[in-house]
Amino acid sequence: MTFQDFSKRVMVSVEDLCRDYYRANRNVIRIKKEEVAVRNLVAIVNATIKLGCRMGFDAMSLRDLSGESGLSMGALYSYFSSKDDLLSIIQHQGQSAVERILHDNISRESDPAVKLRNAIRAHLYLSELMSQWFYFFFMETKNLNKKYRKISVESELMTERIITDILEEGVKQGAFDMTNVSLTGSVIKAMMQDWYLKKWKYKQRNVSGETYAQFVIDVTESFILKQ
Amino acid sequence: MTFQDFSKRVMVSVEDLCRDYYRANRNVIRIKKEEVAVRNLVAIVNATIKLGCRMGFDAMSLRDLSGESGLSMGALYSYFSSKDDLLSIIQHQGQSAVERILHDNISRESDPAVKLRNAIRAHLYLSELMSQWFYFFFMETKNLNKKYRKISVESELMTERIITDILEEGVKQGAFDMTNVSLTGSVIKAMMQDWYLKKWKYKQRNVSGETYAQFVIDVTESFILKQ
């Protein structure tokens, strides 16, 4: 699967995420026209991710956000109840979407070796499509309150679990051979994560997402495939 | 080399770093008694790292720092000229120390395979000794000004370079065989970095630094050692 195939298939858009959020919360959102609400939510969310990645969510003032999104201070508060609330909305909507997309896009393939390759590519290509979101989640969710920090930790463990489940199945079927499934899953996740944490480095070196995905697969397979 | 051997050998202490800083800057620091200055600097730096890791440097107010360090607001400003200055002092002193210790502790061993194992262990054990510092550097670098962000990027590339230099030497000598030295260095660094970025996870699973270091070595060697 190429990156282009993947990006055509998943079609993840900020507008979809905002529309989902609006429909699930129209009872508490004061704006009643869906089109207006969704359009402004998209502007707010995009501006938050952009500024959050550039200067950090905490350092971003709501005046900065007002300027970047094109909405006034007063208007912003029609869409969220506090700055913390804004962070947790983005966190919740984003991580739910990631979870759903990953599960939908990891094939019901029975061969563990093929399935592992698909999973690594799916995760890597998704983190490429949503690289700012992934970076934002990693850098900003540490400062959330307990409840939302828990969601963030669960999200980390969930994606790791997708990998280790495949590894375990492969070991059971005799296709894989490794000393420690849990640690193997951890380092695969670490390698995948590097792609969006060090985007500047890979861009500078002209490494494509496809090249990187294939490389992670090569390293992994040299370790777990039986000779 | 065990973790215990390493930690006895390097003996890195916050007090040493603060004393170095004090002696290099006694001309601009108002406090003239070295023992007083060093004691308070240690308290300030420890408190900053602790609060910075917990809530983020930006979210930490100087009143928080005053409470945690035991010094008053006024006293704090005898040791640094601004909050940004405090961040860059910690960044500069810490990364210089890391660089020096890594270079001192990576053997002049000629066998690339042995040298690579030593380098991975040295880096991992140092990040264990200074785990909060490493975490702090990674999370707060983005908030620095251009000059210090450049230092930080150089630090990232420096540690990667230590690895890729060994890899290149091994390829030249015919001991290693890999498709892409640069990418191999990147993923080794990514695996090493996971140790301090996800400390909570490894602690929860009772994975020791020695176990993790050996695992990274195993994964790496399965990929680069000729059959």
Place this chain on the structure above:
DNA sequence: GTCTATATACCGATAGAC
């Protein structure tokens, strides 16, 4: 629905007593 103007609180930083 969106705006401007403003309330209120806390920020980093400093002055001056001791």
Place this chain on the structure above:
DNA sequence: GTCTATCGGTATATAGAC
């Protein structure tokens, strides 16, 4: 050297005009 008290500025959040 260290403290307390306080400065001006800016933050989040809101009230009320339109």
